[in-house]
Amino acid sequence: MKRKHIFALLAISLFAFVGCEDLDTLPEGDIITSSQKEDVVTNDPAKAEAGVNAIFAQFTTYMPNEDALGASRHNDFGYPSVMLFTDNNGQDMVSDNNGYNWTGNNLEFSDRDYTSNESQILWNDMYSIIFTANNVVGSIDPATEDPTTQFYLAQGLAARSFSYWVLAQLYQFNYVGHESDPCVPLITNENSDEAALLGSPRSTVGEIYTQILADINAAVTLLESAEENGMMRADKRYVNLAVAYGLRARVNLTMQKWSDAAADATKAIEVSDATPAAIEDVNKPAFWTVDESNWMWGIIISETDDVVSSGIVNWISHMGSLNYGYANYSGGKQINKVLFESIPETDVRKGWFLDENGISDNLSSDQEDFMVEYGYVPYTQVKFAPYKNEVGTSINSNDIPLMRIEEMYLIKAEAEAMSGGDGTATLTSFVQTYRDPSYSFSGGDVQEEVFHQRRIELWGEGLNWFDIMRLNKGVDRRGGAYPNANMIFNIAPESDILLWRIPEAEVQANRALNEGDNNPSAPVPTPVADL
Numbered sequence: 001m002k003r004k005h006i007f008a009l010l011a012i013s014l015f016a017f018v019g020c021e022d023l024d025t026l027p028e029g030d031i032i033t034s035s036q037k038e039d040v041v042t043n044d045p046a047k048a049e050a051g052v053n054a055i056f057a058q059f060t061t062y063m064p065n066e067d068a069l070g071a072s073r074h075n076d077f078g079y080p081s082v083m084l085f086t087d088n089n090g091q092d093m094v095s096d097n098n099g100y101n102w103t104g105n106n107l108e109f110s111d112r113d114y115t116s117n118e119s120q121i122l123w124n125d126m127y128s129i130i131f132t133a134n135n136v137v138g139s140i141d142p143a144t145e146d147p148t149t150q151f152y153l154a155q156g157l158a159a160r161s162f163s164y165w166v167l168a169q170l171y172q173f174n175y176v177g178h179e180s181d182p183c184v185p186l187i188t189n190e191n192s193d194e195a196a197l198l199g200s201p202r203s204t205v206g207e208i209y210t211q212i213l214a215d216i217n218a219a220v221t222l223l224e225s226a227e228e229n230g231m232m233r234a235d236k237r238y239v240n241l242a243v244a245y246g247l248r249a250r251v252n253l254t255m256q257k258w259s260d261a262a263a264d265a266t267k268a269i270e271v272s273d274a275t276p277a278a279i280e281d282v283n284k285p286a287f288w289t290v291d292e293s294n295w296m297w298g299i300i301i302s303e304t305d306d307v308v309s310s311g312i313v314n315w316i317s318h319m320g321s322l323n324y325g326y327a328n329y330s331g332g333k334q335i336n337k338v339l340f341e342s343i344p345e346t347d348v349r350k351g352w353f354l355d356e357n358g359i360s361d362n363l364s365s366d367q368e369d370f371m372v373e374y375g376y377v378p379y380t381q382v383k384f385a386p387y388k389n390e391v392g393t394s395i396n397s398n399d400i401p402l403m404r405i406e407e408m409y410l411i412k413a414e415a416e417a418m419s420g421g422d423g424t425a426t427l428t429s430f431v432q433t434y435r436d437p438s439y440s441f442s443g444g445d446v447q448e449e450v451f452h453q454r455r456i457e458l459w460g461e462g463l464n465w466f467d468i469m470r471l472n473k474g475v476d477r478r479g480g481a482y483p484n485a486n487m488i489f490n491i492a493p494e495s496d497i498l499l500w501r502i503p504e505a506e507v508q509a510n511r512a513l514n515e516g517d518n519n520p521s522a523p524v525p526t527p528v529a530d531l
Contacts (some may be wrong), residue, residue, distance in 0.1 A: 004200050048152040050135040055159045056237045058128045058401070059299045062306030062313060065121050068505070072324070075102040076121050077307050079129070080299065080315035082166065082398050083462025085111060085118055090464050091475050092336045092455055094379065100330035102318060107487045109524045114501040122170070123503050126163050130187060133160040142218070147231035154222040158239040158247060160188070161215035165251055168208050169469045170500045171519065175255045179206035180443030183516065184502075185510065186211055199511030202502075209255060214246045235408050236298050238291040242272030243297045246403050249411045254470045262415035265408045272296055274405040276434045279348045284362050285322060285385035288398045297403040308397045316384065316398040319460060321376055323368055323386035324394040334379040337481035339455055347436035349456050352383035361456045379481060381460060401461050406434070417446035427453065447471075469498070479531035489525040495520035 058064075061078040075081055087093040088106035097104040105111040105428045111118035127291045136156030140149050164184070168175075172183045185200035186208060187272070223241040233240045239247070249264035277286070277294040290298040301307065307314040317325030321332045343350045351362030354371065356378045363371065363382060370391050371382070387397045409430040417423025423446045431439040431453065441449055452468055468475065475491040482488050491497060507513050 025132055038523045043248065047141060048136060048149060051132065051139060052152050052155045052238075055129060055132045055136060055155060056299075058125075058132055059237075060301060060305065060307055062310055062455045064128065064371070065117075065124050068124060069117055069120060071117065073102075073117050073121070074313045075118070075318070076315055078299075080462075082122055082125055083400075084315065084318060085122060086170070086465035087460060087462055089475070090468055091477045091480060092332040092339055092459060092464055094336055094477075094480055094482050096331040097487065098330060100326050102326065102330075107484070109497050112497055112499075112501060112522065112524075114504045114507070114518065114521075118139065118503060119501060119503045122500065123506060125319075126167050127187070130160055131192075133157070134187065134189040134192055138192075144224075146228040147229035149231070150222040150226040151231045154219040154226065154244065155239055157215040158219040158244055161212045161219065161251070162247055164208055164212050164215075165247075165254070166466075168205060168212070169466050171253065172205050172499065173494050173503070174366045174470045174472050175205060175209060179209075180204050183208045185512070187308060193322055195512075199513060201512040202517055209251070213248075216244060216251060216408075220244045220248060235300060236295055237300045239297065240275070242268050243403055245271065245294060246408055247470075249408065249415075250466075253411055253415060254466070256418070258415045258419035262412055262419060262421065265412035265415060268296075268408045269405065272405055273409075276406050276409065276430070278434060279437075282435075283348050283351060284364075285367065285382050285389070287383060287401060288316075288385045288387060288389070290399045294406060295399075295401055296405055296408075297401075299400040299402060301397045301399055303395060303397045304395070308395065311394060311396070314396045315400055316387070316396045319375075319381075320384055320386060320396070320398070321380055321382055322370055322384075322391055323398075324392060325397055326375045332376055333375075333460065334481065335378065336477070337379055337458060338479045340379050341454065343456060344438065346438040347431075349435055352381060352459070354378050354380045366404055368404055377483075383460060388449070404455055404458075404461075406430070407454075407463070410457065411449050414447050414450040417450075423450070474498075478528065482530075485530070486527050488527050488530050490528045491525050495525075496520045499523055 027158060059079045063072055063076045064078060065076050066072055075084065084103055085106045086310050088103040089109065095101055095103060095107065097107055105118055112169060113119065133156040136152060137160065140153040142153065144150055144153065167184045172178055172181050181204060182202040183205045184202060186203040187195045187200055188211065219239065221240065223244050227241050245264045245268035249261050249268060252261035274296045275293050277292065286292060290300055306450055312325050316323060318327060319333055320327055327333065340353055351360045354360050354376060358376065358378050366456050386393045387395050409426065413423040413427035413430065416426055426442060427446065427450060428439065428441055451467055451471060455464060458464065472493045474493045475489055478490055501519045501521065502513065507515060507518060
C-alpha cells in the first residue's frame with residue numbers, strides 16, 4: 001500500500017512551527033474543517049498570522065529533510081538549498097568538487113537520479129511551502145474585506161504562486177511549446193484532502209501556470225486593497241504589493257507575455273520603496289542584509305536561528321568567501337571565466353570577483369589578507385559580504401536575497417524590447433546609471449544582452465537556471481575555468497538531463513503516479529574537451 005508520504009511529512013513540519021496553535025487541529029486534537037478554520041481566523045486573526053509566519057519559516061530551516069533522508073546533510077536548509085542546487089547546475093557558478101564541496105552532485109548532474117538526496121530535498125522543500133500556503137489560503141474567506149486578513153491571504157497565495165513557478169521550470173521545459181506536457185502535481189487547499197487519500201497526478205504545464213497566474217493575480221488585488229487601507233508588511237520577509245507585481249512580472253516573462261511583463265515590472269518599480277544600489281554602494285562586498293535599499297524581498301536570518309547556531313549548515317557558509325564556513329576549505333565559488341572576461345573594466349561588477357591575478361579593487365586590506373590566507377583562486381566571488389561586514393566572522397546570519405529592484409529594470413528592458421518598445425533605452429539607462437557609466441549598447445539582440453546582464457547582476461542569487469530554461473539555453477561550461485575535467489559539459493537545449501525527476505519516494509507514495517509518469521532517466525553528461 002502506498003503511504004501518504006509527502007503529506008505526512010509536511011504535516012509534521014508544519015506542526016513543528018505552529019504547534020497546538022495551528023489551523024488544522026482543535027486543542028483536543030480533532031481535525032477541523034475549512035469553514036471552521038475560517039471561523040477561527042475571524043475570531044482570532046493571530047492564528048492566520050501564525051500560519052503566514054510558518055510559510056516563511058519554511059524558507060530557512062535547519063535540516064528539514066533529515067528524517068525523510070535518514071541522514072544529516074549539510075546542504076539541507078530550506079529554499080537556499082534550491083538556490084545552490086540550481087546555480088551549480090548551470091555554467092556560471094564554478095567550484096572544485098573536493099571533499100568540502102556539498103554541490104558536487106549538482107555540478108556533475110548526479111542530482112537528477114531520483115533517489116538522490118538533492119532530489120528529495122528540492123521536492124520536499126517546495127511542497128513544504130505549498131502545504132503551509134494551502135493551510136493559510138484554506139483558512140481565510142476569499143471575499144474578506146478586512147485589510148489584515150486580506151494581507152494574510154495574499155501571503156499564502158503569493159507563496160504558492162512562487163513555489164509552483166519554481167517547480168514548473170525544474171520539472172519541464174519552457175512554457176511556450178510545452179503547455180500540454182506533464183509538469184508537477186497540482187495540490188491546493190481545495191484538493192489536498194483528496195490528494196492525500198487518492199494521490200495526485202502530474203498536471204500539465206498549462207494547468208500549473210493557470211494556477212500560478214490565478215494565485216498571483218488574486219494576491220495583487222488583495223494587497224492593493226490591504227495597503228490602501230493601511231495594512232503594510234512588518235519587514236521584507238513578507239510579500240508587499242511591489243513584490244507581488246515583481247513575481248507576476250517574472251511569471252509573465254516566463255510565459256512570454258511580454259507587454260504584461262513590462263507593465264508589471266514598471267508597476268513594481270513605481271510602487272516599491274526600493275531603489276537600485278548606486279555604484280558607491282556596490283564597489284565593496286555587500287548583499288548581506290534586507291536593510292540594503294535595493295532589496296525588495298528576502299529571507300531574514302536571525303542569529304538565534306538553528307542554521308546560524310549550526311555554524312556551517314547555512315547558505316553563506318557554502319557561498320561566502322569572507323566569512324568562516326565550508327567555502328574556506330572547498331575553495332569557494334567562482335564566476336565563469338568567459339563571463340568574467342566579458343565584464344568591462346569600467347563596470348563596478350568586475351570587482352565582485354577576483355581577477356586573473358587574484359585581485360579585486362573592491363576589497364579592503366583586511367579582506368585582501370583574508371582571501372590570500374585561505375588561498376582563493378582567480379575569479380572567486382567577493383560579491384557577498386560577511387555578516388555585519390566582519391571579515392572571518394563565524395556568525396553566519398546573512399539575510400538572503402529573493403528579489404532586488406535591479407531585476408525589475410532588466411525584466412522591463414527585455415519585455416519592452418520583445419513587445420516592440422525601446423528596451424535598449426531602459427537597459428542603457430540602468431547600466432550607465434548604476435553599474436558602468438561607459439556602457440553602450442545599440443543595434444544588437446536586446447534579449448540576449450539582457451540575459452548577459454542578468455548573468456552578471458544576479459550572479460549567485462538562485463535565478464540563473466530559470467533564465468536557462470525559459471530562454472531554451474543549454475549548459476556550455478567550456479572555457480569557464482572549471483577545475484574538474486569531468487564536469488566540463490556542453491549540454492544541448494532540452495536535453496533530458498536538464499529536467500529533474502520526481503523522487504522515487506514520491507512515485508512510490510503517490511497513488512496517482514507510476515514509474516512511467518516520471519521524466520526520462522538520463523545518464524550524467526559526457527565531458528567534452530575544454531577550450
